[in-house]
Amino acid sequence: MSNHLTIATVTETLRFLLDAAITPVLGGVTVSTGKPDAATQGDRTPRVNVFLYQAAHNPHWRGDDLPTRTSEGRLVHRPRAALELHYLISCYGEDATLDDQQLLALVVRTLHTHPCLSPDLIDAAVATHAFLRESNLAGERELVRFTPMQLSLEEMSKLWSVFYLTQYELSAAYAGGPVFIESDDTPISILPVLERNIHVLTVAAPTITGIEPSSGPGLPIVHGVQLVVTGRQLLAPPPRVSQVLVDGTPTAFDAQTATDTRLELAVLPTVRVGAHTLQVQHLIPMGRTTQPPPSQPPLHPAFESNLAGFVLQPQLLEPPLLSDVQGTGTSPRSATLHLSVDPPITEDQSATVTLISLADGTTLPPVAIAAGDNPRSVPIQGVPTGDYYVRVTVAGVDSPLTRDAAPNSPTFGLWAGPKVTFA
Template identity: 30%
Template structure:
């Protein structure tokens, strides 16, 4: 997930890394980012200049669908950029040895950071969410031939200085165009039975086959009773009970469910309650495992989706004030910085305003939406709020999750 300031953020992160490297070898040196013909305008005697001289598209990712698109959904791919930089060391007194020393410090710093870490990007450029993109930004050295060097410095219209070239790949800028998010299918044909599978659990090893939210829902919500189906889970070792362990990529520590949180436990199935803790249990994709009383480590992991819930009064009615309207909703769990948040209205998707702190309130700018009624879903990190009432036969859309545009 990256916004339009991703290029600026990557350049600033690289400049910071180079600045640390040159100061290690020359205390008075500084790293700057200027066009080569404007370097002389600064007041620094010892400086290393970082210049972005070319941007390219990475063809391998040019047509990749958005990472947060679900099955059957489509959207404009992210813009995958390759950024090529020139690093030039300059000493005003003409001391080439000093320039070589600074260039060595700069290249050493970049060599020690072949991949820009999330921490480096977030610290140097907190205004951008480029640190949250799935693909890492990698540093690769480029070899410039004599004709390339001549062409570059002829364009700069400044005397040639010893330089090195490298590229940063890949920097993704998300499309601002809304995606197409069709409503889920409520019923399939009678003959669409699907495959049948059989597992042999006679080995005696503990395993989890699936995590099943209630009523066949695709995702659980806070407070739901989820059943883990498997074998040899240790649920028959009363009075001790197993521990259900939940892990989320944004949390450094797991969330353990024990004691009263275990609703029922047998050797083949364990039912537990998803902790109703909006600040501690974010929405998204989790890994759930079981720690039986007789084991020292989790014996299995299966995915479990935990979805958001809209806690604002429902249904919602808004006036479509041209050219756009702002909709503010409250939700549970709370949304964290770096999470992808979308409001789906019918087959349209609208991104939330940037989230900078953990909050239960999110705002959306709605534009180009005709008057009418729209089924409403909140999507956080690819997981939707419940829209379909699966306890009904046949399933129906929940009438509360409706937005009326007047």
């Protein structure tokens, strides 16, 4: 692996390489790693300056470490970024003796002859600096290789005029890479596969075409009513097992009445008022079990149906009652309305009760219902005398009204309740 000292180690090793090659030929030459504007300061003493002006992602090695994690988010190997370092190597010296040109020739010759940073060279460069002692670049399997960059006159002008704000000096640009920087996170060791199994299955995914209450199409879905799920290939053939998910939670269905096109299940009491999803899964036994026979291998999802939806409505468990009715004659009445709502209203749900006049269909302003256990007592004020339907709204979902089911009744098929009378 390569740690956070990698870039600094590459720069120092490059400086060390050039210094070792230039000093025997032209003695007294200094090889530095400062910024170009700080390297000269009007001094024409022969020198070479190595400056890292850009660290770019290496296009050939970028993403080579992927994937670093499993689908569960577990780290399987260390993330590793691949970089390419761009250097500007500037040469300084007396113009009369063309020192800068001599130095540039030595730089080009050295990097053409020794383009790679060997482990021995890295170790020698690191040994001269205490702050690089923890560098582990020498153990990297890919050697850092330097190649010349062909910068145009415009690109070179921008480097000196925009970045450095100093006079131009004879320079050459080189790119060094690949340079890897790895995370120091510890991957989780994954156990080897015990068994390899191939399961050949015919494509027989379940399909849901409808959801309705067992009481009949178009009737409300409330607690205590069976859900009827219709579709195709709902019942999985052995050894597969069918499973119904309501909001992703496994929910039991009636295995005695289940068919390939019809499943029945009860709405769990934990299901709250509002919209919900339902899905049918086919599970298959796959893998191995640690239990002795006749235990079966664990079940795994094989096929899933489309997501279907239904809305659970609130309902009044008992007819609403009035108490403490106040008011006489034609004046509006005030009273306390007692309601038993199923499911009970929770703190995070908004709930209101609305009165609808049987005489002309006038709807009175809704009144808030406080959360808590049944029955709930709601103060009602300013209600004209007459009969009213009572409708409860919880989390934006209305409670159903009942119809007159007596065939001989003059109001057969019309709304019958729940209702209260303000006399």
